[in-house]
Amino acid sequence: MNERDTENSRLLSSTQNLEVEEDGEEEGDDNEKVSKCCIYPLISIIICLVIIAICMGAVIVFWRMDSAPQAICKTDHNKTRDVCKTAECITLSSTLLNWQNTNIDPCEDFYEYSCGRYQEHTLNDGIRANEKDTIVMKLIRQFVLKNQSTTSNSENALMLLYEKCSLRYRMENRHQETEVIQREVFENIRKIGSWPIADKNWNSSHFNLNNMLSNMASIHMLPFGLFETRVIELYPMNTTAKQLVIRPTKLKFSIPQEELVRAIRDLLSVNGITSIMKKVKEDVAESFALDKEIGNIHIDPQPKPATLSELQKAVPDIDFERIIKSYLNPKTGNWSSLRTKIFSARFELFFGKNNNLSSIIARTKPRILANYLFLKYIEYAYFFFFDNTKVFSDDDFCTEVVTTSLPRASLRVFVRNHFKKENMAVASEIVEVVKTAYVEIINNSTWLHNSTRESAIEKVVKMKKVIGYTEEYERTGALDEMFETLQLSRSDSFFVLMTKVNRFKIEQLMDFVSSDSLLNPIEPLVMANAFYFPTKNLLNVLVPFLDKPLFDFKYPRYVAMAGVGRVLAHEIGHAFDINGRQTDEIGRTRDWWTREDTEEYDRRSECFAEQFTNFKDPSFKGKQNGTEVLAEIIADALGMEASWIAFKKINLTEEQGLIQFEDHDFGKLYFQVAALDFCAPSRIEERYSDQLSHPTNKFRINGAFSNSRAFADTYKCPVGSKMNPVQRCDMF
Known part of the structure; x- marks a missing residue:
């Protein structure tokens, strides 16, 4: 029974009692009794319905008030300002809210x-x-790890290089991979020329400085020790926007002398050369001495410009054009354009009156010059066969x-x-x-x-x-x-x-x-x-x-x-x-x-x-x-x-x-x-x-x-x- 039925039942009971009490009254009052009996329940029902409606309305009003935003921001025109609801804007709002500390006075410490x-x-x-x-790095790593098939040359190169790098520095491969690299380094050394340290029959008459430098350039060497080539997007020589500048190298041997001796001995040993180990230390010491001699010549930070022709006259022992041509792709390289953008400057190493590169080359034994250039290449390659998995084992x-x-x-x-x-x-x-x-x-x-x-x-x-x-x-x-x-x-x-x-x-x-x-x-x-x-x-x-x-x-x-x-x-x-x-x-x-x-x-x-x-x-x-x-x-x-x-x-x-x-x-x-x-x-x-x-x-x-x-x-x-x-x- 619902509340309305209960209430009607109560109303009916009270009406019946009233009829019993008034039973002895005159007959003329019967019509009045009947009228009252009909009116009272109707009034009660109407009152109940009104009360119920008021209660329901109050509930709805309070529910809306509770669920409404705590603060509705309006413009001067009493209109809610539109908000940016893109994912980026939502993230920005979250960042602003999370990072701020509103307990601080912005006028004291913003x-x-x-x-x-x-x-x-x-x-x-x-x-x-x-x-x-x-x-960004993780997204790129995720891409290469998927290793999906693609016709893109650049994507294939990226994935293959990552795969080989991972194999190189995997813990179980480190010893085997190190030896493979040491053999490949030695193959490149043979491409450069004859290495006195590795050849007990080396003859100075076979030494050709420009052959060695050109071969090093073909492998991709930019710093040679004797000099370096560097792309400079400056205007030190003329108004050419980009230049290939020939200058003294700032990079001296970065590997300690004793460590380089050990690296060379390991390199020779892996490649089956053990008969001339005793002279390695002496040869390395001579190369370090030459490196120091070249490095002691002052490098002017703002030298006067010099053309390639002027440089060639100052240092006739080095064929700079031949060396730089070795950088170009044989099919796509544009020598005629590149030639106009090669410059140098009147550095003391090149144009000095007494002690300069030409005089150093003239008085240095060919064996020392040859070893010096090879050591520069080995120093570059050392990064790849240096066995330190602890340093390079990070996944990133x-x-x-x-x-x-x-x-x-x-x-x-x-x-x-x-x-x-x-x-x-x-x-x-x-x-x-x-x-x-x-x-x-x-x-x-x-x-x-x-x-x-x-x-x-x-x-x-x-x-x-x-x-x-x-x-x-x-x-x-x-x-x-x-x-x-x-x-x-x-x-x-x-x-x-x-x-x-x-x-x-x-x-x-x-x-x-x-x-x-x-x-x-x-x-x-x-x-x-x-x-x-x-x-x-x-x-x-x-x-x-x-x-x-x-x-x-x-x-x-x-x-x-x-x-x-x-x-x-x-x-x-x-x-x-x-x-x-x-x-x-x-x-x-x-x-x-x-x-x-x-x-x-x-x-x-x-x-x-x-x-x-x-x-x-x-x-x-x-x-x-x-x-x-x-x-x-x-x-x-x-x-x-x-x-x-x-x-x-x-x-x-x-x-x-x-x-x-x-x-x-x-x-x-x-x-x-x-x-x-x-x-x-x-x-x-x-x-x-x-x-x-x-x-x-x-x-x-x-x-x-x-x-x-x-x-x-x-x-x-x-x-x-x-x-x-x-x-x-x-x-x-």
């Missing part, structure tokens, strides 16, 4: 306010860009080998499988917006003279950029066509593969020098970073830096400007740091500043240096020297100002908010997002007390942001607070 709980939510031992590096080691050896193939794997190409287009637009902001900063400078101002603006306008990679790689199959000259075989050992890969890289490097390409084929490409090259006036932004969580083309524009935009603005700021300001719009070293402007620049730079020197960072135990990291401090300051100017030009009424930050001021979000790039673990260990290459992460937020008036205004920091000091540093 680093702790933004990053105070960073260590509670990550195992990463660095900033989030370091974590992205780790992720071979991933690093393949990404370093084949950077473009590694990049292709990441781009094709994990990257949104739309990110590059948006990032390219951000660069142009930031460059416009820099022009505004320079134009608004109160102290630059017109000539300096015009040169600075010209440098910004003519700055080149590589966003991700260059156009020649966009065409389908373009990279695989370049890899057609790399002929690898499954029967090749790890060492043979690396010899072929390094030879391939040298050929590609020569093609790069000969061409107009801006993407150096041997530079690392799979790291989350961006660079500014003052000697090229070039901004280079690598693909992993343009990927989640650092960047996504669907991010609200203010988020993109605060994150990637601020970093790109920082890199562009290096064009005007203490080093970058010494080069012009095409990268030439040239003083385009007036004397008065140079003095003012130095005065303002000193403010930044003193600021960092006096900054107390409890996580760093070493001595903070602002002069040593001044270039980075200036780039931080300029980058912050430029990206803020660009941010202020965004139409924020059209921008989406972030979850849990719907009613957050966009200006505050800008600074908090910008701070994320410097969140890092607190380091108080001795191993982090070495000389700094960059300011501490805490300073890169608190120091740089405290110099921003925009920050103080946005957070309404009182004058005299740590983030709104009375005295600030600024550049322009």
Whole structure:
């Protein structure tokens, strides 16, 4: 029986009792009794229904109140702000919420306010860009481990090299693989020429210096000990954008003498040569003495330029053209173009009056010269047959080998499988917006003279950029066509593969020098970073830096400007740091500043240096020297100002908010997002007390942001607070 039936039953019972009590009344009252008996139950039923309806309504109201959001954020038009709900935006919101410590006053310590709980939510031992590096490496490793069948030349090379590397450094293979490599090294030695140490019948009349050097070049050697060839994208000789420069080698023997003696004896023993072991130590000592003699000749950091012809006259014993031709691929190499880009300089080793390379060659015995060159090759090969599995047993080691050896193939794997190409287009637009902001900063400078101002603006306008990679790689199959000259075989050992890969890289490097390409084929490409090259006036932004969580083309524009935009603005700021300001719009070293402007620049730079020197960072135990990291401090300051100017030009009424930050001021979000790039673990260990290459992460937020008036205004920091000091540093 339900409540309504119970209630009706009670009403019926009470009516029946009433009839019994009134039974003796007059007959005329019977109609009244009947009327009352009919009305009372009806009234009771109506009352019950009303009460039930009221209760149900109350339950619904309270249920809706309980399930509704605690705070509904509205715009000035009483309309809920739209929020970004992409996976990347949700991750960003989570990062902001998890890392921040709202118990800290942002006007006193914005680093702790933004990053105070960073260590509670990550195992990463660095900033989030370091974590992205780790992720990219794991993705590439995952790809090569799948070892899927493919028709791609570059992918096949990547997978085969990883497989052979893993076999080489597997614990059970180490002894056998070491001996295989030692035999292969010896085969290459025979290709170079006759080695006095290994040939008891060696005759100096058979020694030909240029034959040996050319054969070493064919194997892929760039540093020969006597000299080295290096690709320099500078302007030290003329206005050629890329040059192959012949210069004294800076690399001396890095392996201790006794260790090299042991390595040579092992090498000879494995190859069945034991009869001349006694002389090895003496021969090695003579090579070290020659290395020291060459190294003692001063290397001028800014020598006057010299043409290849002038160098050839100064050092007639070495046929430089023949040696460099050996670098080229016989089918694809362009000697006529490369020849115009080979230069040297009037280094003392080449052009010195008394003690120079020609005189050293003339007075050095052929046996010593021959051994010296062979030892240079053995030193290179030593890395491969050096048996230290403890050092190289890490699973990630071979991933690093393949990404370093084949950077473009590694990049292709990441781009094709994990990257949104739309990110590059948006990032390219951000660069142009930031460059416009820099022009505004320079134009608004109160102290630059017109000539300096015009040169600075010209440098910004003519700055080149590589966003991700260059156009020649966009065409389908373009990279695989370049890899057609790399002929690898499954029967090749790890060492043979690396010899072929390094030879391939040298050929590609020569093609790069000969061409107009801006993407150096041997530079690392799979790291989350961006660079500014003052000697090229070039901004280079690598693909992993343009990927989640650092960047996504669907991010609200203010988020993109605060994150990637601020970093790109920082890199562009290096064009005007203490080093970058010494080069012009095409990268030439040239003083385009007036004397008065140079003095003012130095005065303002000193403010930044003193600021960092006096900054107390409890996580760093070493001595903070602002002069040593001044270039980075200036780039931080300029980058912050430029990206803020660009941010202020965004139409924020059209921008989406972030979850849990719907009613957050966009200006505050800008600074908090910008701070994320410097969140890092607190380091108080001795191993982090070495000389700094960059300011501490805490300073890169608190120091740089405290110099921003925009920050103080946005957070309404009182004058005299740590983030709104009375005295600030600024550049322009």
